[in-house]
Amino acid sequence: MTKKLILLSFIGLLIFTSCDSDYKFKLEVPKKTIYNSEIKISLNEENNQQIDNVEFYIDGKKIKSDGNSVILKTSEIGLGKHSVSALAFYPGKTKKVNNSFEVLADKAPEVYDYKIINSYPHDTKAYTQGLEFYNGYLYETTGRRGQSTLRKVDITTGKVLQKIDLEKEYFGEGMTIVNGQIFWLTWESKKGFVYDLKTFKREKEFDYKNSKEGWGLTNNGKSLIKSDGTNKIWFLDPETLEEISSMQVYTNKYAVDNLNELELLGDKLYANKYQQNAIVIIDINTGIIEGIANLKGLKKEMEKTQKLVPQDEVLNGIAYDAENDRLFVTGKNWGKLFEIKLIKK
Numbered sequence: 001m002t003k004k005l006i007l008l009s010f011i012g013l014l015i016f017t018s019c020d021s022d023y024k025f026k027l028e029v030p031k032k033t034i035y036n037s038e039i040k041i042s043l044n045e046e047n048n049q050q051i052d053n054v055e056f057y058i059d060g061k062k063i064k065s066d067g068n069s070v071i072l073k074t075s076e077i078g079l080g081k082h083s084v085s086a087l088a089f090y091p092g093k094t095k096k097v098n099n100s101f102e103v104l105a106d107k108a109p110e111v112y113d114y115k116i117i118n119s120y121p122h123d124t125k126a127y128t129q130g131l132e133f134y135n136g137y138l139y140e141t142t143g144r145r146g147q148s149t150l151r152k153v154d155i156t157t158g159k160v161l162q163k164i165d166l167e168k169e170y171f172g173e174g175m176t177i178v179n180g181q182i183f184w185l186t187w188e189s190k191k192g193f194v195y196d197l198k199t200f201k202r203e204k205e206f207d208y209k210n211s212k213e214g215w216g217l218t219n220n221g222k223s224l225i226k227s228d229g230t231n232k233i234w235f236l237d238p239e240t241l242e243e244i245s246s247m248q249v250y251t252n253k254y255a256v257d258n259l260n261e262l263e264l265l266g267d268k269l270y271a272n273k274y275q276q277n278a279i280v281i282i283d284i285n286t287g288i289i290e291g292i293a294n295l296k297g298l299k300k301e302m303e304k305t306q307k308l309v310p311q312d313e314v315l316n317g318i319a320y321d322a323e324n325d326r327l328f329v330t331g332k333n334w335g336k337l338f339e340i341k342l343i344k345k
Contacts, residue, residue, distance in 0.1 A: 022047055027086050027097040034106040034252070035074050035288065042069035043086040043097060053089040058082055074103045079287045080231070080248030080255065105252040105288040109280070111345045112293035116301070117326075118339040121158030124306070126151070127332045130175035130184070130217060130261060131317035137161070138319060138328070138337075141175040141184055148172030150184060150200060155328075158337070164200045166193075174217035174261055176224060178238050183224055185214030192241070206241035210234070216262035216271065220284070227262055227271060231255040233287065247287040249280075256280060256289055263318035265327075270318050277315040279329070279342075293342050295329065306335050 024046040033039050043054050056065045059082050063070060086097045126149075130141035138153040148166035153159065166172045171187035181203065182195040192214060194204045208214065211228040218225045223244070224236040234246045249256050249271075258274040268290070269282040277299045281291035295315055302308060308331075317330040317337075330337045 023049055023090060023093070023095070025086070025088055025095060025097045027084065027099040029084055029099050029101045031100075032102050032104060033074055034104050035079060035286065036106050037074050039072050039074060039101065040069055041072065041084055041086075043088060044068065045088075045090075049090070051088055051090050055087040055089075057085040057087070060085075077103060078247060079103050079105065079250040103250070104254075105250045105286075107288070107290075108252050109289045110291045112281075112291050112342045113345055114293060114295060114297070114340045114342050116298075116338055117341055120156055120337045120339070122330050122334055122337040123153075123158060123160065124333050124335045128261075128317040128330055128334070129173045129332075131319040131328070131330065132175065132177055132218075132263075133319040133321045133326075133328065134177050139175065139177060139182065140317070141172050143172045143187070143332075145169065145171050148186075150175065150182065150195065152200075155337070162200060164195075173214045174227070176217045176219045178219050178221070178224070183217060183219075183238070185217050185226070187214055190214070194241075208234070208236070208241075208243055210243045211246070215274075216260050218262040218264045218269070220264055225262060225264060225269065225284075227259040229258060229260075229274070231257040231259065233259065233269070233282070249282055249287045249289060251289045261316050261318055263320050265320050265322075270320075272316050272318060274316070275311050275314050277331075279315075279318065291342075291344075295340075298329065298338055298340075299331070301338075302331065302334050302336060308333075 026044050029041045054068050056063050056070050081102050083100050088095050127142045127144050129143040132139045138155050140151045142149045146168040150164050151160050152162040173185040173187050175184040180197045185192045192206050195202050211234045213228045215229050216227040224238050226234040231249045232246045234243050236243050260272040260274040263270045267284050269284045271280050277296045279293040280289050313333045315331045319328040
């Protein structure tokens with residue numbers, strides 16, 4: 001009798017397992033699509049068996065759906081790589097199926113050349129990480145451990161008018177000025193500092209928990225805008241200094257990483273592409289790269305009078321004088337600050 005019960009139980013288990021294994025789900029989504037398009041995401045059961053209900057999730061957040069498919073507007077999701085999950089409910093069971101897709105820009109970037117308008121002296125010992133024009137002066141932060149400084153500089157002479165050093169354990173990075181305060185990032189320490197604009201006295205410090213590192217920094221008056229060496233741009237509350245949101249930066253072909261020093265001109269975010277001696281122009285509302293400026297000629301111009309360390313003493317530093325419509329750029333340890341005008345090809 002015991003053997004019969006065991007045999008019947010085993011047969012029942014086989015039948016149950018067989019029935020369960022007959023459910024084969026496939027979550028269908030296009031691997032790549034473009035911004036401003038619509039995509040259809042569907043969960044299909046390959047044997048046409050009963051599905052009671054399906055819940056869809058994008059990047060871990062549940063979205064409204066009706067039935068076994070959903071139509072999404074990519075403009076509401078944003079650029080970049082996104083995870084998609086479907087939770088299927090079927091007789092007595094649930095199963096989660098995962099997939100992903102990538103949203104690319106819907107247009108190719110414009111290409112820019114440049115024209116040198118003026119050049120000014122720049123300290124060859126300034127390993128430039130952050131640069132900003134404010135009330136007629138340049139404010140600059142420099143990097144490397146034991147050499148990181150915050151400076152106020154006379155733009156025409158290159159003379160350093162005010163300076164403080166950062167503690168030796170930190171590698172200084174980008175900076176920006178908001179409401180009488182200077183916000184200064186460090187590289188790998190996941191820590192930033194806030195200083196009084198007039199006195200350079202440190203007022204407080206803050207941590208960034210979600211972004212990878214500290215690279216470039218600018219602002220739009222309402223948010224601090226931060227790069228971290230990836231293709232992400234982060235938005236921080238200037239009061240709480242919490243990372244509120246982020247966006248991914250893309251062309252129509254790929255993600256663009258190594259975004260470094262930043263400057264905001266209207267709704268266009270200018271970013272140095274690290275080690276490329278180039279500036280990318282990003283739509284701050286979408287993350288789409290609308291333009292690429294090849295500034296390799298400036299590096300060659302510097303090499304006429306100065307030997308630069310390859311892959312180190314590269315273009316880095318963007319500042320904009322909005323009142324006089326002047327765009328300034330320089331590089332790490334470069335002996336010149338250039339005023340340039342970008343020209344669309």
